[in-house]
Amino acid sequence: MSLTDVSVQTPRRPLLVAACLLAAEFLVIGLVFKHGVDFPCRANWPHMACNIGSRGLAGLYCAVAAVALLFFLKPAMFHRLLSTAGHDIRPLLLNAAGAALTLVPVLFLRDGQGGAMLFPAFAFWFGGMALMLAGLILFLAPPGRWRAFLSEAGTSLALAVAAGAAAPALAMQLQPLWRLDAISDATFRAVTWLIGLLGYEVFTEPGRKIIGTDTFRISVAPVCSGIEGIALVTLFVSLYLWLFRAELRFPRVLLLYPLGIAASAALNVVRITLLLILGIEGQPDLAVGGFHSHAGWVMFTLIAMGIILTARTIPSLHRAPAAMTPLAPLPPLRQDPAAAQILPFAVFMLTAVIVPAISQTPAMLYPVRVMVLAVAVGLFWPIYRRLPWRLDRGRTVRAVLGGLAISLLWVAVPVPPSDGPPPYGSLSGTAVPLWFAFRGIGTVLLVPLVEEMFFRLYLESTLRGSAPDRPATLARTVLAALATAGLFAALHDRWAEAFVAGLILSWVVRRTGGIVAGIVAHAVANLIVFGAAVLTGNLQII
Structure with a gap:
């Protein structure tokens, strides 16, 4: 059975x-x-x-x-x-x-x-x-x-x-991308309007986003403006779209993103207003505890679940149901191509979230991340080994030229060196060369494989939606490349350069007809950038 x-x-x-x-x-x-x-x-x-x-x-x-x-x-x-x-x-x-x-x-x-x-x-x-x-x-x-x-x-x-466990920490890590004054300003104005509508007389300081009375006041800082909720809803909706992509009607189902974000922002205004009322009415400890406790995460999680469960009841977001057919059993994990494309990248991102939470110098623990990622790659090595690693001359030239173009862009754009401690932290002696060795292995060998398998082979091909009997249209090909490059850029500090690099890698993969050329181009680019960073002593380049 x-x-x-x-x-x-x-x-x-x-x-x-x-x-x-x-x-x-x-x-x-x-x-x-x-x-x-x-x-x-x-x-x-x-x-x-x-x-x-x-x-x-x-x-x-x-x-x-x-x-x-x-x-x-x-x-x-x-x-x-x-x-x-x-x-x-x-x-x-x-x-x-x-x-x-x-x-x-x-x-x-x-x-x-x-x-x-x-x-x-x-x-x-x-x-x-x-x-x-x-x-x-x-x-x-x-x-x-x-x-x-x-x-x-x-x-x-x-x-x-994994997506659920990493969601809060990942949302916090992505705060620099979401910390927009427009979001916190809008939240502050909405709370001010709503508390006034309910009959409370409060004073406000728009410059510092402070609102309250003489006895109780709060600051609607960016971290309290629903930014984590927006990120959490985005992650849950993305998980839903991936798991049920065969049943959903694209692109209209993408409306779940703005609907979820709007619902998260609106209910966050209600939450802050209610907690402000608690403080004004003589319950400051409960208000402050609720304002900074896990109540927000619980609410945001319920919003995400509610948006998705509501979407299941809207027929226009789903394709017409097909005749019931028995589902084929899932392959073992090590033999699942989709798992090989997704899970190592998920492990890589999870380590990026966990390490900063346990160390004040997270870059020092990069060797640990490399070892964990190597285990994830080793789990799927039988699948990776079957890739067509032998490239002909034309594909090799395109891959190398693509990598050179990315590396020149990455090195040419000036990046000031850090005034803080070196990324290897307090390491000294032989530990420093070992740190650089692990940094090179991760940057040049593992990261190109893992990122290209996820971004170009899985994500972009999924968005493109092509099939052997139905090639993708030019519009879908371009949109898939732009969307993938945008997500690729969002995970890099140097997002503008990363966006261009993502487009170049998409071009290499499309022109050569295989993911191996994209991996090679990525590895070439990272090798040159890593070498330049080591020679100049400015590891901020990477």
Whole structure:
């Protein structure tokens, strides 16, 4: 029997119990550590530790929501897994033990003790959360069913979990791209209008975006302007469009992006207004806690889920349903070409999000990122090895010329050297040459392979929508190249140069008819840029 056999019914009561239990536990844990303990995190622990705790919990919210969204959108995939959910309630004892462990730090966290209990607190939190989730997972299905489920649907589930877990941290990392004065100004003006409409007399300082009364005021900074919500909605909608691309009607389904962004911005105004009212009405602690707590992430996650679930009910966004045909089983992970094109890039981006959260000099840990990425590439090496690596003379010339053009552009545009410490941080002695060796391996060998497999082979070809019997039109080819180059540029600090580089790489791939030439061009460009950076001592060039 396939996991998509709809004849197997999913019991709803155990799912409702699990969802309510998890929501209640998250709520209790959040309220206890936000309002029930006299322990201001940033006054006692390093900011990095506070960021890990805050973003980690927000990431857990979003990961759970992403899995729930996948269940609502693809229920047939979960039917067999969950057909016996709730038959064994003993795992709920494990869940309860985990919830109790997460609350143990309440007994010893006190203001003024500094970082003395930092590691014990994190040990209880991580261990407790692991037991909580394990208990619910085993309550929903025994280990055997989970193994069978993961062997067939592991790629989709892994993608949903990874996207959800990384969403808050990735949204924070992308803040420089979204931190536009226009967004914060619009939010400030909307909150001012709404609070006045509700009859409250407040003073405002538009220059500093401060609003409130003599007893309570807030600053609508860019970080509080719904920018994270916009990023989160964008990520969830993108995941939905990818998972259901065969069922959706493009380009009209792209309207979900502006609708989601508008809904996120509007409800964020309502959230800030309500929290401002709480503070004015004599509840400043609750208002400040809510204003800077995970309430925003929960709201943004619910908005993203609501937008997608609403979209499922709009017939005009979907193609006409085809006749029901059995779904072919998914290939094993190591033999899945789509996974080979997506997962290593996802791993690369995930390390880019995690490393800055655990180190004040994230570039120093680049060798760790290279080793993790090498493991991801090694997992799919049988697929990469089958690529047509032997290029004829014409394709080789185009690839090399494309790489030279990119490198000349990258080196010619001046970049001032950094006034701060070197990227390898406090490393010294033989550790410095080793750092440069890993930096070169990642820059020249691994990154070109991973980025080209994702951007040019997967993303651009998907947007282009060509098939052997139906070549893509010129308009779709151009739009796909522009969109891919735009996303490629968004992930680089030097976005203008990266945008042009993305267009050149698209040209190389199209002119040579294969992804290998694009990988070679990318590698040539990175080799020259890396060499120039090392010779000049200005690693900001890379």
